[in-house]
Amino acid sequence: xxxxxxxxxxxxxxxxxxxxxxxxxxxxxxxxxxxxxxxxxxxxxxxxxxxxxxxxxxxxxxxxxxxxxxxxxxxxxxxxxxxxxxxxxxxxxxxxxxxxxxxxxxxxxxxxxxxxxxxxxxxxxxxxxxxxxxxxxxxxxxxxxxxxxxxxxxxxxxxxxxxxxxxxxxxxxxxxxxxxxxxxxxxxxxxxxxxxxxxxxxxxxxxxxxxxxxxxxxxxxxxxxxxxxxxxxxxxxxxxxxxxxxxxxxxxxxxxxxxxxxxxxxxxxxxxxxxxxxxxxxxxxxxxxxxxxxxxxxxxxxxxxxxxxxxxxxxxxxxxxxxxxxxxxxxxxxxxxxxxxxxxxxxxxxxxxxxxxxxxxxxxxxxxxxxxxxxxxxxxxxxxxxxxxxxxxxxxxxxxxxxxxxxxxxxxxxxxx
Amino acid sequence: xxxxxxxxxxxxxxxxxxxxxxxxxxxxxxxxxxxxxxxxxxxxxxxxxxxxxxxxxxxxxxxxxxxxxxxxxxxxxxxxxxxxxxxxxxxxxxxxxxxxxxxxxxxxxxxxxxxxxxxxxxxxxxxxxxxxxxxxxxxxxxxxxxxxxxxxxxxxxxxxxxxxxxxxxxxxxxxxxxxxxxxxxxxxxxxxxxxxxxxxxxxxxxxxxxxxxxxxxxxxxxxxxxxxxxxxxxxxxxxxxxxxxxxxxxxxxxxxxxxxxxxxxxxxxxxxxxxx
Numbered sequence: 231x232x233x234x235x236x237x238x239x240x241x242x243x244x245x246x247x248x249x250x251x252x253x254x255x256x257x258x259x260x261x262x263x264x265x266x267x268x269x270x271x272x273x274x275x276x277x278x279x280x281x282x283x284x285x286x287x288x289x290x291x292x293x294x295x296x297x298x299x300x301x302x303x304x305x306x307x308x309x310x311x312x313x314x315x316x317x318x319x320x321x322x323x324x325x326x327x328x329x330x331x332x333x334x335x336x337x338x339x340x341x342x343x344x345x346x347x348x349x350x351x352x353x354x355x356x357x358x359x360x361x362x363x364x365x366x367x368x369x370x371x372x373x374x375x376x377x378x379x380x381x382x383x384x385x386x387x388x389x390x391x392x393x394x395x396x397x398x399x400x401x402x403x404x405x406x407x408x409x410x411x412x413x414x415x416x417x418x419x420x421x422x423x424x425x426x427x428x429x430x431x432x433x434x435x436x437x438x439x440x441x442x443x444x445x446x447x448x449x450x451x452x453x454x455x456x457x458x459x460x461x462x463x464x465x466x467x468x469x470x471x472x473x474x475x476x477x478x479x480x481x482x483x484x485x486x487x488x489x490x491x492x493x494x495x496x497x498x499x500x501x502x503x504x505x506x507x508x509x510x511x512x513x514x515x516x517x518x519x520x521x522x523x524x525x526x527x528x529x530x531x532x533x534x535x536x537x538x539x540x541x542x543x544x545x546x547x548x549x550x551x552x553x554x555x556x557x558x559x560x561x562x563x564x565x566x567x568x569x570x571x572x573x574x575x576x577x578x579x580x581x582x583x584x585x586x587x588x589x590x591x592x593x594x595x596x597x598x599x600x601x602x603x604x605x606x607x608x609x610x611x612x613x614x615x616x617x618x619x620x621x622x623x624x625x626x627x628x629x630x631x632x633x634x635x636x637x638x639x640x641x642x643x644x645x646x647x
Numbered sequence: 648x649x650x651x652x653x654x655x656x657x658x659x660x661x662x663x664x665x666x667x668x669x670x671x672x673x674x675x676x677x678x679x680x681x682x683x684x685x686x687x688x689x690x691x692x693x694x695x696x697x698x699x700x701x702x703x704x705x706x707x708x709x710x711x712x713x714x715x716x717x718x719x720x721x722x723x724x725x726x727x728x729x730x731x732x733x734x735x736x737x738x739x740x741x742x743x744x745x746x747x748x749x750x751x752x753x754x755x756x757x758x759x760x761x762x763x764x765x766x767x768x769x770x771x772x773x774x775x776x777x778x779x780x781x782x783x784x785x786x787x788x789x790x791x792x793x794x795x796x797x798x799x800x801x802x803x804x805x806x807x808x809x810x811x812x813x814x815x816x817x818x819x820x821x822x823x824x825x826x827x828x829x830x831x832x833x834x835x836x837x838x839x840x841x842x843x844x845x846x847x848x849x850x851x852x853x854x855x856x857x858x859x860x861x862x863x864x865x866x867x868x869x870x871x872x873x874x875x876x877x878x879x880x881x882x883x884x885x886x887x888x889x890x891x892x893x894x895x896x897x898x899x900x901x902x903x904x905x906x907x908x909x910x911x912x913x914x915x916x917x918x919x920x921x922x923x
Binding site for chain 1: 691712713748761763781794
């Protein structure tokens with residue numbers, strides 16, 4: 231039973247058909263802040279922004295679980311991405327040695343999961359690798375055929391992710407390894423969209439703004455060019471799907487307040503979009519599969535005992551906070567996104583084509599696609615889920631207590647930025 | 648930045664030049680401009696262009712999808728880019744791009760992007776930003792030009808294998824059955840007792856499938872060509888119908904001597920000719 235003063239770990243304003251009417255009705259009774267949060271969801275669906283650092287008000291009380299807190303910035307942190315990645319694999323090797331842990335890597339063939347696989351292959355002995363299975367589907371082969379043929383097929387045991395969700399893996403004794411939060415380490419797909427479609431987003435701006443932004447196109451990853459120079463473009467980008475015209479303006483002010491009250495330097499436009507993921511979406515990235523793509527295992531048990539969020543280590547987060555605008559996350563063009571990961575993989579597979587031409591390909595929907603939930607009542611389907619309370623209980627949009635909770639808080643939440 | 652002249656590919660290989668033989672197979676395309684374009688978002692430029700057949704370019708894109716995430720665009724007959732597009736060819740296409748990808752389901756990297764090839768009607772104007780600045784340095788430039796040359800080679804091979812098989816299929820029952828009938832129309836209705844025969848008695852995948860796999864897996868033209876020669880040795884011993892000869896002819900190179908005179912060692916004939 232959710233009480234009005236209970237805190238949440240993660241909440242989701244999600245414009246799926248199942249929830250659409252509910253949110254439209256809630257919008258009618260919402261105060262200005264509540265209306266904004268719902269409209270923001272039209273632009274960034276699902277809207278699951280939660281801050282780990284700096285001011286970011288929400289309609290309801292919020293808490294960050296200890297395991298996903300942001301570490302304090304250590305400006306002297308100097309480990310390379312390769313060192314951090316090797317160490318991560320060695321930590322897991324220790325768990326194999328000491329506790330005979332078995333791991334299932336959720337492998338898409340993309341940059342994040344290939345990094346994890348490359349690290350395990352490089353750092354684990356043949357014997358230790360017997361405790362690792364690759365959980366993949368046909369899309370995983372197609373996304374990275376060279377790696378599949380050279381390092382996985384016939385060398386490491388494979389399970390079909392179409393028939394192996396987290397629940398199934400855990401019931402077989404495997405600790406699932408997810409790299410879901412990889413974008414949080416390197417930056418945002420929204421930035422790639424903005425950069426790739428730069429001329430599209432500026433086309434309706436004034437002549438002066440357009441000229442100014444055209445001159446700045448190649449400085450989006452330059453630490454000496456402050457993101458505020460791109461204010462018109464950012465607002466346009468955040469207004470792209472919403473019928474309410476001032477969502478972009480409100481977003482800009484609200485997020486700027488967060489940036490100014492955080493203790494991490496945010497300079498370039500790329501920093502701006504990276505911070506959005508690293509700070510505001512970290513909770514969503516780390517918990518989304520457990521919350522929305524898993525049915526039988528309680529989220530507390532799953533997150534605290536079973537799940538390995540590969541990039542959710544202190545060192546990876548320190549690396550991420552101390553490597554802005556130096557070409558490691560992105561140089562400028564799309565093919566350089568996650569360059570540090572690409573270089574790490576290249577050390578193993580020597581595949582020049584992957585190094586120079588591989589792009590980010592979204593795969594987060596794959597697990598949802600394969601999820602078996604026909605046996606669940608409609609009101610417990612993934613699309614009916616609202617989030618997690620601070621005991622990791624799943625919340626459903628049709629629960630009367632959840633509806634009352636949302637209605638109460640949204641009708642009291644005013645714009646405060 | 649290299650000038651347009653400098654960035655042109657040095658023409659040394661037949662697949663980089665226009666082909667009179669392809670004009671022969673596609674007579675209505677002789678004077679046509681390049682209406683079909685292969686775009687790579689990683690380069691943010693057009694990698695290769697083609698005037699004859701969009702499906703062959705799509706097949707080429709599929710074999711290249713082990714290296715890039717390709718999009719084939721069909722240029723509409725009319726459009727705001729009309730003044731610009733007729734000048735695009737395989738010598739200058741790396742200088743051209745589209746200013747944004749909002750009208751493309753595939754080209755944008757991110758949640759909607761996929762690795763496999765797709766084809767779309769281009770719904771955006773073309774512009775000429777020049778040589779991609781992220782491939783300006785020697786190392787980057789070399790790998791890009793290597794990819795482009797490999798892509799042109801794949802395009803020509805895809806033309807060659809499809810044409811040479813289609814025009815010489817009359818006596819190649821095994822190959823036709825493999826390519827068209829068994830998996831498509833009789834799936835689940837036969838087993839290994841019903842494998843079709845061929846002149847050389849070998850029971851292998853169609854040469855079309857083998858060659859596509861070679862192009863998908865190879866890293867260079869040299870590696871691919873050498874594997875293709877081996878594949879032909881396995882698949883077409885006597886070349887009674889000239890499929891192999893035509894294949895190399897369409898690519899624009901002479902059939903290697905080792906294939907011209909190639910016959911399979913007697914012991915490898917599973918079912919000798921006289922059995923029929």
